[in-house]
Amino acid sequence: MKTGKALVNEFEQYIVDSIESDGALYKRIYRPIVENYARKKLGGIYDTEKAIKGVMPLVVMGIKKHTPAAEQYYGRKFDGVLKPGILLRQHIAVELVAGMQGEINDLVREKSKGKPVGKYGGYPQFQNPGSALRKATKGNPRIYPCPTCKRPNKLTAQDKARGYQCDACADRAEGCGCY
Numbered sequence: 001m002k003t004g005k006a007l008v009n010e011f012e013q014y015i016v017d018s019i020e021s022d023g024a025l026y027k028r029i030y031r032p033i034v035e036n037y038a039r040k041k042l043g044g045i046y047d048t049e050k051a052i053k054g055v056m057p058l059v060v061m062g063i064k065k066h067t068p069a070a071e072q073y074y075g076r077k078f079d080g081v082l083k084p085g086i087l088l089r090q091h092i093a094v095e096l097v098a099g100m101q102g103e104i105n106d107l108v109r110e111k112s113k114g115k116p117v118g119k120y121g122g123y124p125q126f127q128n129p130g131s132a133l134r135k136a137t138k139g140n141p142r143i144y145p146c147p148t149c150k151r152p153n154k155l156t157a158q159d160k161a162r163g164y165q166c167d168a169c170a171d172r173a174e175g176c177g178c179y
């Protein structure tokens with residue numbers, strides 16, 4: 001029979017799996033958190049440390065709800081040294097946030113389709129698939145000359161801020177004859 005750390009690790013994984021497959025928790029808490037984090041990513045203010053803190057209510061609820069089943073499964077009480085403490089909650093939170101990333105990124109892609117992007121934050125939209133240059137928009141017009149060839153109206157403010165050159169010069173620099 002497993003003891004100590006190995007058992008704690010298994011217990012953590014058991015709770016993570018239980019939370020992720022709990023439809024009621026998903027609808028009430030998990031999904032709203034995912035939507036909130038997707039909004040933060042779109043706004044360029046997503047922060048992993050804060051995201052981990054932000055799932056703590058879900059962790060606490062998940063532990064409370066699923067510990068009885070885990071105790072039944074492992075045939076022992078999770079108390080004393082195995083009592084769900086701060087470190088265990090932290091581990092479960094990290095796992096949950098890692099598991100959320102795919103769903104968050106799907107939502108970010110979905111929401112950023114065709115929408116204008118904020119000045120420097122948000123999901124970057126590119127001029128075309130082969131270009132590092134940002135798409136010209138009303139708020140980000142293409143009005144700056146290329147620093148290399150000096151041709152006018154080649155860069156947006158975002159491109160200029162990143163120190164880019166126009167596509168033709170970038171291709172020449174990379175030895176690519178594809179444009």
Ligand SMILES: [Zn+2]
Binds near residue numbers: 146148151
């Ligand atoms: Zn150029």
